[in-house]
Amino acid sequence: MNHLSYIEKLLDGVEVVWLPLGEIGQFIRGNGLQKKDFIETGFPAIHYGQIYTKYGLSADETFTYISEELAKKLRKAERNDLLLATTSENDDDVVKPLAWLGNQSAISGDMMLFRHEQNVKYLAHYFLTEAFQAQKRKYITGAKVRRVSSGDLSKIVVPIPCPDNPEKSLAIQAEIVRILDAFTAMTAELTAELNMRKKQYNYYREKLLASELPSSKTATLGEILDMRAGKHIKAKDISAIKNAEHKYICFGGNGSRGFVQEYSHEGDYALIGRQGALCGNVKRAKGKFYATEHAVVCTPKEEIDIDWAFHMLTFMNLNQYKSQSAQPGLAVGNLANLTINVPTISEQRKIAKILNKFDTLTTSLQEGLPREIELRRKQYEYYRDLLLSFPASPAGGPKSDEAA
Incomplete structure (x- = not known):
């Protein structure tokens, strides 16, 4: 025009x-x-x-x-x-x-x-x-x-x-x-489409993760994931803007806090926020990043698919287990003792593949409906x-x- x-x-x-x-x-x-x-x-x-x-x-x-x-x-x-x-x-x-x-x-x-x-x-x-x-x-x-x-x-x-x-x-x-x-x-049509896809995602997540498959076994989070708090970093070392020096994303208790000069982890992980009113939120972290002590870094153990673990942790609504104090928090030891049903690695991968598609469609700012x-x-x-x-x-x- x-x-x-x-x-x-x-x-x-x-x-x-x-x-x-x-x-x-x-x-x-x-x-x-x-x-x-x-x-x-x-x-x-x-x-x-x-x-x-x-x-x-x-x-x-x-x-x-x-x-x-x-x-x-x-x-x-x-x-x-x-x-x-x-x-x-x-x-x-x-x-x-x-x-x-x-x-x-x-x-x-x-x-x-x-x-x-x-x-x-x-x-x-x-x-x-x-x-x-x-x-x-x-x-x-x-x-x-x-x-x-x-x-x-x-x-x-x-x-x-x-x-x-x-x-x-x-x-x-x-x-x-x-x-x-x-x-x-x-915009309204796309928003309506997004809401419908979110409902579908929640439906299939409930169906796939709440059901106990014949091959499932009961285990604690600590038995399937290595769960450790991240490392301390001073606030002055975190930049709100990504640049040539501050190029690694830094995760805290409520998600991204900004960017830092050095990374603390490299690989494929799930992160759990463990401090603040929004503690229990779950993030995926791939590649090089920094995790502060207010985030729990979850590393999959043998026979555990990290994508499946991410969807399971999100589904568990971990915020419900926070301490009832002035500064709510989640203790790593308490998280590790929570029990879940764990299907075989092949079943985990099938479930994760389905849920990943919905997750990309409903949350991705690069290729999903939120971007559109x-x-x-x-x-x-x-x-x-x-x-x-x-x-x-x-x-x-x-x-x-x-x-x-």
Whole structure:
């Protein structure tokens, strides 16, 4: 797509005016709704936290409901309202948009709706651009809880094609939305495919690893794996960036910690995180790497396939065995005493071959579905920022460093 020629053709000579949100609509704050108010069926309702945990860019149905009696007391979103979560613990989620395409829905406090006469999905797409985010960041306040007020949001400018000709303006907005929706649809399809494959993977993993084969024997993890804690390393010796000097990946209690100059292990291993709230996570490590003392390095003993061992360790949900202390941890000795069913080496290899295919498809950032989803997401972001980057007008658009 030739961006400039396409946009010029789409605009057909009309001017794009940057207008403050306060001039094209009004903000209405939600009130009173709490999670404890949710019931199985009733009046549709949206809690602010759901905007960044359950919803995507747009929706026409809610996940939750409240009583009709409570709904009478609450403010409600109408079709074409833009719903915004105005508080969060991180800057990215503050003012996360949800284009509401359904019927009336009650909204909670800590969120607001923006009522306007534009294409709601056009605004939602624009709210995700870096140009909007740069403006938003200037108005974020709070320490632990981050928030933006309606007064400050009203000052943020957005590009509106030919605002004096609403019919043509909405037609242009709709065409931009059509193009961007095509990219988000591809991402949604791939995400649905990934979720289905993950369910398949879990089904076959349960079937293959939980079943006791006729040839299986009972053994402890210590009998099939050599399990040793890694080596201590100073934090200053770990780089967050891989470079010519720091070229070996370093594993800690929760996975990768960065890169180091020297390696502690070389070969084919499984690693278990043994410290922290996420202890028990299992990683595969091949080639040269460094394992800190917060990771357990598992070396397969005779007649044990390391790929099968990796899937078995993951399946065991080792986090359930962590100590109940201020700093949760897993003792190597306790791990070594856990018992499992161990099939023959030939059966292990058959099982591992099946599960490896699912693991690659569902987790690989090089060749699996997560990679495809990331590529489609970047493609969407690229065209979104192109299609919504208009030159400044006399009404005043973002400064060049904000829109870059």
